[in-house]
Structures are given as C-alpha cells and as structure tokens.
Amino acid sequence: MKTSAVTYVKHFALFAAIMGLWEVAARQEWVDSLLLPAPSKIFTALINIMFQSGLMWHHFGVTLYETVAGFLIGSVIGFVLAVLAAQFMGFKTYSTPYVIALQVTPRIALAPLIIAWFGFGISAKVVIAAVICFFPPFVNTLTGLLDYDRDRMEMFRSLRASRWQIFTQLQLPGAMPIIMAGLKTAISLALIGAIVGEFISASEGLGLLMQRFTFQLNMAASFAILVTLTLMGLILYWIMEVLDDRLVYWRHDTRLQQRATRDRRRYASLLKGVGGGPALQPAE
Amino acid sequence: MKEGRIATMADTTIRGEGVSKIFSGSVVAVEDAHFDIRQGEFISIVGPSGCGKSTLLRMVAGLIDITSGNLTINGSVVSEPRNDVALMFQKATLLPWKNAMENVLIPTSLQGRKITDADRKQAIDLLQLTGLSGFEFAYPDQLSGGMQQRVALARLLNTGSNILLLDEPFGALDEFTRETMNMELLRIVSEVKATALFVTHNIAEAIFLADRVFVMTPRPGRLARIVDVPFGKDRTPDLAQTPEFNRIVSEVRSILGAGH
Numbered sequence: 411m412k413t414s415a416v417t418y419v420k421h422f423a424l425f426a427a428i429m430g431l432w433e434v435a436a437r438q439e440w441v442d443s444l445l446l447p448a449p450s451k452i453f454t455a456l457i458n459i460m461f462q463s464g465l466m467w468h469h470f471g472v473t474l475y476e477t478v479a480g481f482l483i484g485s486v487i488g489f490v491l492a493v494l495a496a497q498f499m500g501f502k503t504y505s506t507p508y509v510i511a512l513q514v515t516p517r518i519a520l521a522p523l524i525i526a527w528f529g530f531g532i533s534a535k536v537v538i539a540a541v542i543c544f545f546p547p548f549v550n551t552l553t554g555l556l557d558y559d560r561d562r563m564e565m566f567r568s569l570r571a572s573r574w575q576i577f578t579q580l581q582l583p584g585a586m587p588i589i590m591a592g593l594k595t596a597i598s599l600a601l602i603g604a605i606v607g608e609f610i611s612a613s614e615g616l617g618l619l620m621q622r623f624t625f626q627l628n629m630a631a632s633f634a635i636l637v638t639l640t641l642m643g644l645i646l647y648w649i650m651e652v653l654d655d656r657l658v659y660w661r662h663d664t665r666l667q668q669r670a671t672r673d674r675r676r677y678a679s680l681l682k683g684v685g686g687g688p689a690l691q692p693a694e
Numbered sequence: 695m696k697e698g699r700i701a702t703m704a705d706t707t708i709r710g711e712g713v714s715k716i717f718s719g720s721v722v723a724v725e726d727a728h729f730d731i732r733q734g735e736f737i738s739i740v741g742p743s744g745c746g747k748s749t750l751l752r753m754v755a756g757l758i759d760i761t762s763g764n765l766t767i768n769g770s771v772v773s774e775p776r777n778d779v780a781l782m783f784q785k786a787t788l789l790p791w792k793n794a795m796e797n798v799l800i801p802t803s804l805q806g807r808k809i810t811d812a813d814r815k816q817a818i819d820l821l822q823l824t825g826l827s828g829f830e831f832a833y834p835d836q837l838s839g840g841m842q843q844r845v846a847l848a849r850l851l852n853t854g855s856n857i858l859l860l861d862e863p864f865g866a867l868d869e870f871t872r873e874t875m876n877m878e879l880l881r882i883v884s885e886v887k888a889t890a891l892f893v894t895h896n897i898a899e900a901i902f903l904a905d906r907v908f909v910m911t912p913r914p915g916r917l918a919r920i921v922d923v924p925f926g927k928d929r930t931p932d933l934a935q936t937p938e939f940n941r942i943v944s945e946v947r948s949i950l951g952a953g954h
Contacts, residue, residue, distance in 0.1 A: 561787045568755055568781040569804045569853065570774075579803070583791050660791040666833045673793055673831035680815045681830065 447630040455630035456637055459619075466619070466638055473604050473616040474642060476532055480539020481600035485547040485593055487540070492551035496581070497573075502552075509548070517542050518606055525611055535607035535615070542603035543596035550592025554585025587661055590654045597646045605639070616642075706730045707857065707889050708754060712763035715749050715915075722914035723749040726763070729908065729917060733856075736883060736890045738900035739908040740946065746915020747893045747908075751859050754891060755781045767857065780855035784862040786842035788834040794821055794845045795830050801853040820848040825878065840871040847879070851886060858883065860892045873931065876903060884927050897946050898934055907942075909949045919949045 429449045435441050436448035443451075459466040495502040521538050528534035558581050566576050608617025616635055623631040659665035674681075708731040715724040724746040731737055739747045752758040753765060756775040765772045767779065780801075788797045798817035799809055818830050824844040834842055843864060850858060860879075864872040880903060883890050894900050900907050907921040923942060925933060933939055 559787070561783050561785045562789065564757060565781070565783065565787040566804070568757060568775045569801050570777070571804045575804055580789070583789070660833060660835065666836060670793060670831045670833060670836065673795070677795070677814060677818075677831070680811060680818055
C-alpha cells in the first residue's frame with residue numbers, strides 16, 4: 411500500500427500546527443521560554459552547533475562510536491551465548507538463573523561500577539552500551555533457535571542431515587527474523603547505554619554536551635542536542651531496516667519478487683530445452 | 695491378517711514381523727503388525743486418528759525406533775533414516791527463504807556436495823514434472839497450498855529414493871486440488887517405479903490409489919486387515935463410481951467399524 415500525497419500533506423500540516431502552536435506559546439510567554447525555548451531558537455542553535463561552530467560533529471562521532479562498538483560487542487556475545495545455550499541444553503539449564511538475574515537487574519545501575527573498572531574514557535561507555543544491549547539478541551536468538559518448525563526438523567532428519575547442517579540450514583535461517591528484531595531493540599538500547607555512561611562521567615560525547623548545555627541553562631542548545639540524538643537514532647534504525655530487508659528478504663514481498671526474477675534470468679539457460687514456461691505470475 | 699498374495703523373500707522390499715511401538719512405557723501405538731511390501735507396490739494405510747498409521751510410517755522411515763519385532767528394508771534392519779527411503783508430510787515443510795528450485799535441491803545440498811548446474815537442471819525438470827512450469831524460482835510464500843505440495847513432491851523425488859513414504863500429503867488441500875494431486879501422484883509414482891506407502895484417513899482415496907490397503911484400527915493401534923485392490927495401474931476418477939470399487943469401500947468400512 412503506497413502512502414498517498416494527501417497523507418503526506420496531512421502529516422506536514424499536523425507537524426506545522428504543533429510547531430506553530432509551540433512557537434506562539436513560547437513567544438507569548440505562555441510557557442517559560444527559558445525552560446521551553448521556541449522551535450525557531452532550537453533550530454538556530456542546531457544550525458550553530460552543526461554548521462557554524464561545528465562543535466557537534468566530534469561529539470556525534472564519539473557517541474556513535476560508543477553505541478556501534480557496544481552494540482557489536484553486546485550482540486556478538488549475546489548471539490554466541492545463545493547458540494551455545496541452544497546446542498547444549500545443560501548450558502541453558504545452568505545459565506538460566508544468571509541470565510534471569512541479569513535481566514531483572516536494572517543494568518543501567520551497573521554503569522557507575524563499569525566506570526570504576528574501565529575508567530572515564532570511551533571504553534567504559536562501550537562496555538556500558540554492550541551490557542545494556544546484550545539481552546535482546548541473546549533471548550531472541552535462543553528463542554528463535556529453539557522454536558524451529560518440528561515438521562521441517564523431521565524432514566531434515568529423514569534426509570540424514572548432520573547437526574551442523576540442521577543448525578546452518580534450518581535453525582539459523584529460521585531464527586533470523588526474530589534475531590533481527592532483537593538486534594533492532596539492541597541498537598537503541600546501546601545508544602541509551604552510551605548516553606547514560608556519558609552522563610555519569612565523560613569528557614566528550616553528545617551526552618556530555620547535553621549535560622553541559624543544561625547546566626548552562628542553554629535550553630535551545632540542549633534541545634538541539636536532543637534533535638541530533640533523534641537523528642542518530644533514526645540513522646541507526648534505518649541501517650537496521652536495510653539489513654533486515656537484505657537478511658530476512660523472504661519476509662518482504664518486493665524482495666521475493668526481485669529475487670525470483672533475478673534467478674529466472676540467472677538460470678535461463680537451464681530452463682531452455684524443457685519448454686521454458688511462462689514468466690512467473692504470482693500464485694492465486 | 696494374513697490376507698493378500700504370499701510374497702517370496704526375493705521381491706519383498708519392506709517386511710514387518712510383529713512390529714510394535716509402545717510410547718512412554720504404556721501407550722500402545724502399534725501392536726504386532728505383520729506385513730510384506732513388494733518392490734513397486736502402492737500401499738495405502740487407512741484408519742481413524744490414533745490408529746498408529748503415522749507411527750508405522752515413521753518406523754519405516756527410521757525416525758522412530760520400534761519397541762519390539764523386526765522391521766527390514768531390502769533385508770537390512772531399519773535403525774535410522776536411510777538413503778533409499780524418503781518422506782513427505784501433510785505440511786509442505788518448505789523453507790521460506792529458498793525458492794522452489796532451491797527447496798527441491800535440499801536433499802542434494804544435505805549430501806554435502808556442491809550444487810552443480812546439472813543438479814539445478816534436474817530440480818527444474820522435476821518441478822516441471824510435478825506441474826510447476828513457470829514457478830521454478832517462486833518462493834513458497836508466492837505459491838498456493840497445492841503448489842507448495844507440488845514442490846514438496848518434486849523434492850521427494852529428488853532424493854532419488856525408490857521407497858516413498860507419504861503421510862497424508864494432500865490432507866490439507868481442498869477436495870478438487872486433492873483429487874488432481876492424487877492423479878498426478880499415481881502417474882509419477884508409476885513413472886519412477888517407486889514403492890509407495892500412503893497414509894490417509896480417507897477410505898475412497900486409500901482404495902483409489904493403492905494396490906493393497908492396510909486397514910488399521912485404534913486403541914491399541916492394530917493392522918487389522920490387508921485388503922487387495924484388484925484394479926490395474928491405469929485409473930481414472932470414474933473408477934470410484936463402479937460397483938466393485940464401492941464393494942471394497944464397504945469392506946474397509948466394515949473392518950473399521952468392527953474394530954471399535
């Protein structure tokens with residue numbers, strides 16, 4: 411279903427209305443403009459930190475690095491542990507209590523400890539991001555690997571598939587949709603972890619800027635940082651969506667169609683001599 | 695129970711002697727089944743739910759151990775899945791991330807060798823044999839239920855196995871598609887000269903397809919009788935209207951009735 415032009419216009423109108431109301435509210439001093447600056451002020455501050463002083467970019471890079479590195483470390487650890495847990499049921503039995511304990515503990519509370527262990531630099535934030543985002547990839551991978559289709563498993567067994575073949579050709583691809591869902595959650599958690607780490611103690615990063623501007627009561631700049639963080643979140647989300655589209659292509663109709671057409675072209679020579687047949691039509 | 699022609703050891707493909715399966719110590723799924731199945735025979739196994747027909751099939755497939763008795767294929771005891779036996783299920787069990795051709799190639803790739811163009815050609819040929827010309831590269835989600843089962847049938851044939859075990863393969867399809875698929879199945883099985891074991895709870899379907907019908911009754915699961923179906927290999931849907939066909943239907947029904 412395509413989004414119609416009318417829908418876009420409605421979206422824009424709604425957004426403009428909210429911004430307009432906010433602008434008026436701030437200018438008319440309905441709200442304290444010191445606490446809630448007008449959108450125009452925020453926009454000016456945003457332009458300043460992005461293009462005039464260019465102050466933001468270094469800190470943007472630092473936070474992005476902490477987030478992505480933490481995400482990669484946390485996800486890989488979560489994935490590997492889940493694979494082990496799925497292969498060796500004993501591992502699952504013995505690891506489950508710790509995993510649950512780790513889940514119910516607000517892991518953000520580990521942040522000061524981690525800073526005590528790893529120092530005030532970037533590595534501590536990477537570790538905090540990793541610790542916070544590790545869980546969804548772990549749980550989702552484990553769930554996905556154990557929740558295979560019993561009939562497909564029987565089919566694989568009847569074809570004398572090895573354990574490795576079952577893992578790589580049946581369980582892992584079957585778990586990919588839910589693993590990707592876990593990774594999408596993880597990336598936003600990693601961003602939270604990085605920012606919280608910077609709040610606690612940092613010499614660089616958007617979290618630090620945010621805190622500094624708020625202490626200075628430079629609210630417009632604080633909001634500008636917030637917008638920047640939204641931007642970062644969107645970029646990360648978009649990257650994950652693209653990955654999902656590529657890795658879990660069978661959940662996306664247009665991808666399936668593209669691949670079917672591509673394969674038909676690739677193997678055209680094999681279709682010759684057996685009549686070829688009409689081009690693919692969607693069934694039913 | 696000893697009905698049917700007497701098979702000699704030489705042409706027996708599958709032999710069961712006192713085959714029993716008891717689950718969790720007490721649930722008797724199959725009790726004391728005796729049978730001989732010859733090379734190239736089409737056997738239907740018919741009975742209500744819980745009569746052990748799927749269990750019997752899975753024992754032949756080597757997926758379930760037998761509790762007691764003796765089960766051999768071509769003289770060797772069945773203890774695990776074998777190369778010459780392949781199974782087809784009520785669900786198509788296709789992998790949604792593989793297109794039709796790749797799904798047909800699953801048995802080949804599980805043999806652990808590299809897929810060649812010759813393999814792909816064979817898969818495409820099988821898909822065309824099962825009536826899927828034009829859909830060789832379609833993904834399961836793009837296919838109807840009947841077409842998915844056709845892919846599963848092509849995959850079954852691509853195992854190269856000459857013993858085909860079919861567990862209600864068209865049970866989830868609508869009546870019309872099912873009838874068409876049955877006709878295709880008959881044609882293909884006789885074309886590849888395979889031995890077939892076909893599980894169903896539909897009496898008419900069982901008789902229509904089979905050379906012999908194994909009638910099973912539940913609680914405990916027993917192979918109550920083996921009924922001969924004296925029609926040749928060339929069958930048309932009109933067969934189901936003949937008095938002889940209906941006589942066999944009544945016979946099977948009375949065996950099933952007596953078993954309750």
